[in-house]
Amino acid sequence: MPGLTLPPFPNDVLTHPLLVVDYERIKARDQAEIDTLWRAATELGFWYLKNHGVDEEVDGMFDMGTETMRLPLDEKMKFEQGDEGMSFGYKAAGANATDETGNLDTVEFINVSKDDALAWPNFVHRTYPPTVNARMEGTIKPFIQKSLDVNNTLLAVLNDRLGLPEGALAQCHQIDEPSGSESRVIKNPPKPGGISEEKAAIGAHTDFGSLSFLHNRLGGLQVLVPGAETWQYVRPIPGHAICNLGDAMTVFSGGILRSNLHRVVPPPKEQGKYERWSLVFFTRPGNSVELRPLTKESSMIAEAVERAPSKDKLFTGSTAKDWFARRIKNQRIKNRTGPETWKASRGMEHKPEAA
Numbered sequence: 186m187p188g189l190t191l192p193p194f195p196n197d198v199l200t201h202p203l204l205v206v207d208y209e210r211i212k213a214r215d216q217a218e219i220d221t222l223w224r225a226a227t228e229l230g231f232w233y234l235k236n237h238g239v240d241e242e243v244d245g246m247f248d249m250g251t252e253t254m255r256l257p258l259d260e261k262m263k264f265e266q267g268d269e270g271m272s273f274g275y276k277a278a279g280a281n282a283t284d285e286t287g288n289l290d291t292v293e294f295i296n297v298s299k300d301d302a303l304a305w306p307n308f309v310h311r312t313y314p315p316t317v318n319a320r321m322e323g324t325i326k327p328f329i330q331k332s333l334d335v336n337n338t339l340l341a342v343l344n345d346r347l348g349l350p351e352g353a354l355a356q357c358h359q360i361d362e363p364s365g366s367e368s369r370v371i372k373n374p375p376k377p378g379g380i381s382e383e384k385a386a387i388g389a390h391t392d393f394g395s396l397s398f399l400h401n402r403l404g405g406l407q408v409l410v411p412g413a414e415t416w417q418y419v420r421p422i423p424g425h426a427i428c429n430l431g432d433a434m435t436v437f438s439g440g441i442l443r444s445n446l447h448r449v450v451p452p453p454k455e456q457g458k459y460e461r462w463s464l465v466f467f468t469r470p471g472n473s474v475e476l477r478p479l480t481k482e483s484s485m486i487a488e489a490v491e492r493a494p495s496k497d498k499l500f501t502g503s504t505a506k507d508w509f510a511r512r513i514k515n516q517r518i519k520n521r522t523g524p525e526t527w528k529a530s531r532g533m534e535h536k537p538e539a540a
Contacts, residue, residue, distance in 0.1 A: 192455040194404045194420050201408055201417035203229070205425070208335065209236040211342060222339065223346050230430040230443035231408060231419070234398075237335050237426055242328035243400045246464050249324050250370030252316040253295045264314050266296070268517045270510030272365060273298040273310050278374070281516040283388030285527035289518060290388065292373050292449070297321075299366035302329045309363060329368055332466035333360065336396045339428065340468070347438055348485040357437065358395065362471035365394060365509045373405065373461035376451035389448040391532045392431030393509045394469030399427040401463035403452040408445055418453060432508075432532040433470050436499055439478035439489035444533050472506035498533065508532075 204225040210218035225232035253261070258277070266274045273296050279289040297317060300309035305321045312318075317325065337355065344354040358364070389409070399406075406427065407416040419427060435444040451457045470476070478499050480487040490496050501508060514520055515530035 189459070191402060191459060194418075194452075194456065195454040198404075198453045199415065199417045200420045201229075201410055203231050203233050203419060203427070205233045205235060206428075207236050208234055208238070208338075212338060214342075219342055219346070222342060226343060226430060226434075226442050228443065229408065229410065230434075230445040231447075232428055233422060233425040234335070234428050235425050237398075239328065239331045239335065239398075239400075239426070240424065242324070242331055243464055245320065245324035246328050246368065246370055247462055249316065249320040250295060250372065250462065250464070252320075253314055253370070254293065254372050256314055256316060261293075261314060264312065266513075268514065268519045270514035271311070272296055272509065272513050273301070273367060275314065280518060281388075282518050282521060282527055282530075285524035287518065287521055287527075288388075292371055294369050294371040296367045296369045297325055297329075299329050299333070299360075299368075300363050302326045302368070303360070325368060329466065332368070332398050333366075333468070336398055336466070336468040340396060343434070343438075343442065347441065347479075348483040349479060350482055353479060353482050354437065357433075357470045357474045358468060359471055362473065364471045365469040365505065366467060367469075368466050369464070371461075371463045371465070373449065373451070373463075375459060376457035389446055391435075391444040391446055392429060392467065393433075393512050393532065394431040394467045394505075395433040395437075396468045397429050397431060397465050398468075399429070399463060399465045401427075401461070403456045403459060403461045405449050405452045405456075405461050405463075406447060407450055408447045411443075411445070416448065416450075431467070431469075433476060433505065435533045436476045436501060437479050437486075439480065439486040439499060440493045441486065441489045469509065470505040472504065474505045476501040476503050476505055476508050 206222045261275045264275045266276050276294050278291050278293045281290045283290050298310045302325050340354045401421050404418050406419045430442050430444050432444045434442045452461050478486055478490045512530045515526050
């Protein structure tokens with residue numbers, strides 16, 4: 186992808202317009218901008234983020250991903266995630282199911298733990314391919330540090346709007362506690378001939394963690410808007426990241442904040458002839474944090490839980506570590522025993538039959 190002139194996103198496919206949030210104004214605590222963020226976080230859980238200041242680091246991460254994917258498969262497989270619920274490391278195409286029938290995904294990616302990057306040259310969780318190690322100090326660590334700053338700033342604003350004590354959400358995401366937070370560079374092949382878009386992608390899901398900070402250059406991301414029956418593309422806009430909330434924020438907020446169903450399909454029209462690269466940083470709670478609504482900390486959240494139609498779902502009885510490991514482990518095709526395996530990998534989906 187680097188150096189290629191990519192075709193524009195087509196204007197004749199169904200798209201869903203996301204709200205645009207200006208990060209500079211959020212940092213300045215501009216009230217109108219905070220209102221826009223709150224609307225996005227409560228209505229769909231997806232928004233564009235501009236002026237985030239991470240574009241240079243994003244370019245370097247795509248270079249790292251390209252270098253890593255060019256390695257021989259047997260070299261990459263030395264650093265494979267495995268089937269026990271670890272997310273960090275390399276994932277080969279076809280290692281995960283995309284639905285309850287066992288259709289295989291078509292993407293490969295490399296995940297680097299936040300903990301490992303910040304501990305470099307030491308490791309907390311695992312080792313990585315040489316192409317990753319070569320860029321840990323100059324590329325990966327700076328990207329992760331800036332992404333943490335962005336996500337933590339957004340979470341601090343949401344913390345206040347939820348009526349939580351100052352730093353309550355920060356306590357759930359302490360940087361020095363091991364967590365599932367990670368960067369991920371993803372490579373999708375050109376649209377496979379003869380495979381429908383529903384079968385050629387990352388399956389419908391909600392994100393595992395708290396907040397995702399996504400960068401891509403081609404289309405392919407789709408959302409299932411509440412009340413809609415049809416998937417809609419999210420148009421990539423140069424200079425704009427896409428942010429979305431994950432299950433942990435739905436739980437912590439008692440259902441006030443939305444973790445919405447989404448999937449990745451081949452890019453539409455002419456864009457489908459090209460490899461699709463994307464980069465995301467996932468902020469996730471500390472491993473030991475209990476996933477439960479923060480009702481004791483906020484009367485607003487307590488009231489929301491009382492009104493929730495399925496409040497039992499919000500009390501997971503799980504730590505963040507166990508929640509994420511369950512979902513990751515049960516997506517792995519080698520762990521599949523039947524449709525029940527796929528169902529065991531699900532999270533807070535508002536429309537389970539679509540996932």
